[in-house]
Each structure stands twice: as C-alpha cells, then as structure tokens.
Amino acid sequence: MTKLYIVATPIGNLEDITYRAVRVLSEVDLILCEDTRITKRLLDKYGINTPLESYHAHTSEGKHKYILDVVLGKKDVALVSDAGTPTISDPGVKIIELVRAHPELEVEIITVPGASAVTSALSISGLPSSEFLFLGFLPHKKGRKTLFEEIAQNKRTVAFYESPHRIQKTLKRLEESLDEKREVVVARELTKIHEQTIRGSAREVGLYFESHPEKVKGEFVVIVSAR
C-alpha cells in the first residue's frame, strides 16, 4: 500500500516540528504544499530535498485528477499546509475524500501530528479546554450575527481564527454580545518573536488594541470563556 501522510508543520518557530515529520518529509516521493516558497524554507532548514508540488484551496479539478491518476497509489505523498495541521481551516479534505472514493488505489491515510494554532492558543489560555467549540474563521457576512449569538450562549470555551483586518471589529461585536464577566483571550503571533497573549473582557482587549495599533498585525486566535 502506498501512503498519504497528513503532516503538521510549525506555526511560526521552525523548531516546532517532530522528528517523525522530518523523517517522513525526507522519505516520501512527493510533498504537496500550499506555497512552495514557504515549505521550501522549512525543507532547507532540515536538509530535505523531496520534490514539492503546489496544492491549495484553488487547486483545479484537473490537478486533482493528475494527483489521483499519476501520483496516488504509485508514490508515497505527504501533504502539508503553510503552517500547522493540514485540513484545520486549511486545504486537504478534498484529497482525502478522493482517496477514500478510490479504495482500489490502496492508499493508506496516515497522520503525522504536531502544531496547530487553535490547540496552542487553548493550551496557554488558562480557560477550561477539556471541551471546546472551534469555529475556524468566522463568516464575514452571512451567518455572522447568528454565530455571535451562539458564542454568547455557549456553555463551552469557544475558539476561532481571526485576521488583523477584522480583529478590532470582532472584539467590538463580542463586547456588544457578551456579558462583561466573560473572559476573552487573544493569542497573537504564537511561537514567533512577537508572541503575545492579551486577556480581559472584550472591551478591555479591544481598548488594548485601540491604544496599541502597532500590535494589530500578524496572526490571531481568539478564545472566549464559557457562559
């Protein structure tokens, strides 16, 4: 049986990769990745020379067919994303669906676990995380209002991803919909030089960013305490 490895890579600090991930990425015949320049940086650090091919959210039907016909079932392949765990708010599900739809190819799907921004942020949040609701990226328009209502009513810790362009708007919406007692944790630039965790009510965290506009950049995970 050939193998399709779903390999987690660092979310910032290139040292956050497992020994197994380095070995698998060295041993497979091909690595499918979102941005070849980003993955190349990681491969160079670990002296890995495996060929790369791009695979991303806009990968065409034709390319999927090529991957299925030419590659899978013949070569061992690793799928990585730009950062963290593939398929978690990242591409990859479609290729797994394809493999599952073609059992005759006898491709085994194997996880090589590692970093993910959501679990990294939860792990330092100090909020109960035995159970949590993960919302990925919140929708920009349709369904956004309902989601804020859901967050307000939720009896579990809620986590989601946010961009620097929307973080302040989102904090404002949280301020409007949440009780003052609900704690909000914003984990920013995790594992990178400017890693930072800001905690408080939605209003307090919002005020922090208002008075520190230079911090409204990078990558963010937002965590909201349970109702």
Ligand code: SAM
């Ligand atoms: N699959 C990835 C994972 O497992 O973490 C997530 C991919 S998603 C396209 C990218 C989003 O994850 C960013 O917009 C940000 O919200 C979050 N993220 C990624 N790296 C981060 C970091 N170092 N610090 C904080 N958030 C991060």
